[in-house]
Amino acid sequence: MRPLRVEPLSRAAFAPFGDVIELAGARHYPINGGSCERYHDLAQVDVAEQGGRPLINVFRGQARDLPITISMMERHPLGSQAFLPLGETEYLIVVAPPGELDPAAVCAFLSTGWQGVNYHRGVWHHPLLALHHTSDFIVVDRGGQGHNCDEVALAEPWQIDLSMLQAARAAQTEQN
Ligand SMILES: NC(=O)N[C@@H](O)C(=O)O
Numbered sequence: 001m002r003p004l005r006v007e008p009l010s011r012a013a014f015a016p017f018g019d020v021i022e023l024a025g026a027r028h029y030p031i032n033g034g035s036c037e038r039y040h041d042l043a044q045v046d047v048a049e050q051g052g053r054p055l056i057n058v059f060r061g062q063a064r065d066l067p068i069t070i071s072m073m074e075r076h077p078l079g080s081q082a083f084l085p086l087g088e089t090e091y092l093i094v095v096a097p098p099g100e101l102d103p104a105a106v107c108a109f110l111s112t113g114w115q116g117v118n119y120h121r122g123v124w125h126h127p128l129l130a131l132h133h134t135s136d137f138i139v140v141d142r143g144g145q146g147h148n149c150d151e152v153a154l155a156e157p158w159q160i161d162l163s164m165l166q167a168a169r170a171a172q173t174e175q176n
């Protein structure tokens, strides 16, 4: 299996795949007489295709054991899908650009602190990869008629082990 490099999750690096939902760098302003700060419009929710409607879900992800094998990818051709962790937690995000899946274009990110992601419509991704402990995520995606999940097996799986996570953490520390 091919080792898959993991990089720290950042808005710039993740831009080809969707939005990073985090407070740093977000537009925000006081509301409710100054008693609350609104972090505004953090991601593009795109679920109206073919009469879709937004769903608010909770995904309780079981921790994945390392090394993790990436042997398939999926996409949602009719809608975006956002994952917001309930609390600070590390988790892995594995994506590839929309269109025909290029297995060589698969890339991985490590979330640190409190970061959510919003996959844009049609972006290839691996199903939720929680780490270390059972982790709850608010998930905002599309409900409605129509086929909204394509899955593809990877002829040559990728693998993520502890050393890749450690390299991503070190890179994150350097960026800070
Ligand atoms: N199947 C499902 O609802 N979850 C996946 O889409 C996922 O990205 O985790």
Ligand code: NI
Binding pocket: 074, 076, 081, 125, 127
């Ligand atoms: Ni998905």
